[in-house]
Amino acid sequence: MRQLYHFWLSPFSRKVRLVLAEKKLDFELVAEPVWERREEFLRLNPAGQVPVLQEEDGTIIADSTVICEYIDEVHNDAPLMGSTPVERAEIRRLVAWFDGKFNTEVTDNLLGEKYLKRYFAKGSTPDTGCLRAGRVNVGHHLDYLGWLFERRKWLAGDHLTMADIAAAAQISVIDYMGDIKWARHERAKEWYMRIKSRPSMREILADRQVGFPPSSHYADLDFE
Amino acid sequence: MRQLYHFWLSPFSRKVRLVLAEKKLDFELVAEPVWERREEFLRLNPAGQVPVLQEEDGTIIADSTVICEYIDEVHNDAPLMGSTPVERAEIRRLVAWFDGKFNTEVTDNLLGEKYLKRYFAKGSTPDTGCLRAGRVNVGHHLDYLGWLFERRKWLAGDHLTMADIAAAAQISVIDYMGDIKWARHERAKEWYMRIKSRPSMREILADRQVGFPPSSHYADLDFE
The missing domain is CATH 3.40.30.10 (Glutaredoxin)
Structure with a gap:
């Protein structure tokens, strides 16, 4: 296997x-x-x-x-990387955006301080400056995501691609910790509801980290 | 153009x-x-x-x-990304290694402290801890590069690929600053001599940053 x-x-x-x-x-x-x-x-x-x-x-x-x-x-029967070099470039740009920029500006600050630090630097408390930065930054990223989604059916175009998957991978971690004020990001919320309802998300939404429970709405397909 | x-x-x-x-x-x-x-x-x-x-x-x-x-x-007449999914995976792994790990562990420490800090945080001096870390780390990376080169003609296999280019891009910046003790890394040096002699490297070796001159051997095709 x-x-x-x-x-x-x-x-x-x-x-x-x-x-x-x-x-x-x-x-x-x-x-x-x-x-x-x-x-x-x-x-x-x-x-x-x-x-x-x-x-x-x-x-x-x-x-x-x-x-x-x-x-x-x-396994290229349902391609996630587009079909032309220019499409692939846009998909890869967004993958790099979420893997790089989002991860550094948001996930490192929030997951790093709230979870990894607690686990690996026992006794140390989260740096409030990092938490604040992470929460402000996630708003900017969700605004950009919403802007893209207003113009496209999915983040990189008409189909679900690796760009949506990279975004969902990051955002689901932040939402697990309850650090997103969805009411302020209607467009991004619509996109997240759409991808959350895919069967591929089921296992992710069932994740539970011992001693670090998810936010109350984490697994809900409709949420506030 | x-x-x-x-x-x-x-x-x-x-x-x-x-x-x-x-x-x-x-x-x-x-x-x-x-x-x-x-x-x-x-x-x-x-x-x-x-x-x-x-x-x-x-x-x-x-x-x-x-x-x-x-x-x-x-422009795929002289492909730099291999010809099978497994070859591409090895090339991409090494590109990610140099772009990510090498850049964080070596280049950020050395270029960041010696050049970017001087330029953008005027009056501040390089952190000696970062410089030391960068110089120790570059040795480990060159050992790994040498280990690969002992087993292969180029870093990812029989041909020059994107892996060699990603490595040369990082290493040429560190060598510009004179932070590599080549005598300790014979294998890596052989590889660097090989790629340095390619016409594609000429422009890179002619780079001169005003107020921040290169090491004396930077452009030499044979060097110590």
Whole structure:
């Protein structure tokens, strides 16, 4: 069976889980304690990071974007990367936006301070400056997402693509923590309701991290 | 004429310049003062970062990896992205390694402290802890590069690929500042001599940043 080494609240792991689910590919999740830097895991990925995909034939693919492009190339019946170089460029630009800019400006500040710090730097409290920055920044990102969605059916055009998946992977983590004021972002909310109702999101919405419960509306398909 | 908005010592801009040169495509460099956040530039790339490519027909492509994949798809006579999904995955893994891990662990520490800080935070001095970390880390990265090069003709296999270009883009910036002790990294040095002698590297090796001269051996094809 195909295996995905992951970490529950990692948006990058979620991105790959969503792609595998969209493609209806079976896989087994292996929760990897990356902080232990297990030798066996470092042999799979010298970068020491999740996600890592191990195919049934032993092929190892590391890095979420690399895995997603690989899956889409090998299982290309419902393409998530568009059909022309210019379409792909727009999809990849938005993937880089959410994986890079959103992750640095929002997720690192909120997940980093509220969860990772608590777990890995026991006794230390979240930096309120980081929390404030993360909450302000998420608003700007949702405004941009809403602006795109006003002009398109999905974020990169007429179809669901890797851009929507990268965005959902990040946003679902922030929404798990209850850090989004949806009432202020009607357009972005419409987009999130649309992607939340896809079967590929079911497993993600069922995630529960022990000792760190989700916001009350996290799994609701309609929410405030 | 095709235009590339760039910044001289940005490894990401260099990556695109190298790809355009490898593909023998004409282009004009436009040095973009990203720190000014010019409205006209933000319309090209709302992320506000270089590089941005503007094609003659007006097509805008932002983000170095997106631009590189786009150029390789459109001008695919001498492919830099391999020919199978597994080859591409290995190439992309290494591109992500140099763009991400190397850039964070080495370039941000050295270029950030020695150049960007001097320029943008006038009066502040480089953090010696960061400089030390950058210099130690570059050694580990060159060891890994050497290990790959011992097993392969180029970093990702038998041919020059985007992996070599991403590595050369980062390493040329560090070597500009003289922060590599090449005598300790014979294998990596052989690889760097090989890529340095390619015509595509000529323009990069001719770069001179006003007030921030390169190391004495920066442009030499044989060096210590």
